[in-house]
Amino acid sequence: MKSLIDITDFSVKEIDELLNTALDIIAHPKKYSKKCKGKILATLFYEPSTRTRLSFESAMHELGGSVIGFSSADSSSASKGESFADTAKVISNYAHVIAMRTPIEGAPLVASLNASIPVINAGDGGHLHPTQTLADLLTIKREKGRLNNLTVGFCGDLKYGRTVHSLISAFSRYENINIVLISPKELKLPSYVKHDVLEKNNMPYEETTDLENSLPKLDVLYMTRVQQERFADKDEYEKLKNSYILTKEKFEKAKKDTIILHPLPRVNEISVKLDEDERACYFKQVANGKYVRMALILKLLTLAKDKTKCTLNKEGLIYNQHKCTNPKCITKTEQELDNVCKPSKTDGDVLRCVYCDKKVNK
Numbered sequence: 317m318k319s320l321i322d323i324t325d326f327s328v329k330e331i332d333e334l335l336n337t338a339l340d341i342i343a344h345p346k347k348y349s350k351k352c353k354g355k356i357l358a359t360l361f362y363e364p365s366t367r368t369r370l371s372f373e374s375a376m377h378e379l380g381g382s383v384i385g386f387s388s389a390d391s392s393s394a395s396k397g398e399s400f401a402d403t404a405k406v407i408s409n410y411a412h413v414i415a416m417r418t419p420i421e422g423a424p425l426v427a428s429l430n431a432s433i434p435v436i437n438a439g440d441g442g443h444l445h446p447t448q449t450l451a452d453l454l455t456i457k458r459e460k461g462r463l464n465n466l467t468v469g470f471c472g473d474l475k476y477g478r479t480v481h482s483l484i485s486a487f488s489r490y491e492n493i494n495i496v497l498i499s500p501k502e503l504k505l506p507s508y509v510k511h512d513v514l515e516k517n518n519m520p521y522e523e524t525t526d527l528e529n530s531l532p533k534l535d536v537l538y539m540t541r542v543q544q545e546r547f548a549d550k551d552e553y554e555k556l557k558n559s560y561i562l563t564k565e566k567f568e569k570a571k572k573d574t575i576i577l578h579p580l581p582r583v584n585e586i587s588v589k590l591d592e593d594e595r596a597c598y599f600k601q602v603a604n605g606k607y608v609r610m611a612l613i614l615k616l617l618t619l620a621k622d623k624t625k626c627t628l629n630k631e632g633l634i635y636n637q638h639k640c641t642n643p644k645c646i647t648k649t650e651q652e653l654d655n656v657c658k659p660s661k662t663d664g665d666v667l668r669c670v671y672c673d674k675k676v677n678k
């Protein structure tokens with residue numbers, strides 16, 4: 317059995333297969349309309365969502381399956397204090413696959429270790445969002461014709477933007493990718509991505525605050541919203557919320573074939589006037605998200621025929637010697653969960669929490 321918690325849970329070959337299945341679904345939807353007959357998807361959403369939850373639900377319906385679930389923590393037993401481990405064990409009796417979104421970083425991993433059905437991470441706090449990455453990759457493949465040889469600019473909230481973390485991880489396994497990180501200094505990419513993904517894989521990258529002067533070199537511009545809900549200090553959010561606003565005039569500096577992506581929702585970081593520009597691909601991303609989630613559900617249900625439960629890859633892990641310091645980590649809320657850490661990939665002296673990737677104080 318396989319779950320999708322981190323995009324690197326799938327090899328590049330497996331991702332290519334998923335993208336190809338999505339393309340086949342787009343070309344021959346009828347062929348897939350009964351593939352999940354009798355199967356149930358559970359959408360466990362403890363955090364707001366429009367696209368991710370509804371695209372998962374629409375995907376399962378289009379495959380002929382059905383859907384159960386909840387769309388806020390208040391309407392689940394989490395509000396009574398139920399753990400993610402128990403919830404995962406319970407839902408395993410009602411459904412064949414789980415898609416889960418939560419503000420708690422590492423919770424989908426814990427769910428996957430306790431469920432007897434596949435778990436899909438549909439976003440865990442400011443950490444990871446691998447299925448948005450599948451939508452992003454499919455869009456780039458369709459619009460640019462390739463996933464290699466690209467200069468990709470990420471702009472906005474690179475600290476809390478979980479879609480950014482997962483897409484950079486995915487790109488670390490393709491050839492000749494240059495990354496331009498455009499953010500205010502307060503919202504820079506976290507070290508677990510910078511050191512353990514970019515530097516570990518020798519990926520060329522630069523950090524800048526300047527969007528306009530970065531535009532001419534980009535093949536893909538990935539805009540993000542400042543993630544209001546992740547800020548402990550609301551004044552800090554107010555100060556940073558208008559850091560980047562892409563307008564038609566500014567985008568004139570870009571190449572004729574630079575595409576604009578955005579995981580959405582948009583607040584004000586892309587002018588609606590740009591929507592009519594054929595290089596604005598964020599609504600195409602939405603469409604692609606549904607097809608690639610259909611491909612993912614199919615793949616995970618096929619792999620679930622092997623009932624072996626998901627486990628942590630035990631190599632190099634250190635148990636219960638150091639506590640994770642991230643207040644949003646699952647180790648802070650889940651009952652009797654071992655604190656587990658792993659050495660950083662670039663500096664063996666640095667230890668990272670296995671659930672949320674944040675540094676652990678020694």
Ligand code: NCD
Nearest residue numbers: 367368439445541579580581
């Ligand atoms: C993103 C998310 O939830 O992380 N949205 C999405 O899933 N398409 C981006 C965001 O909320 O800004």
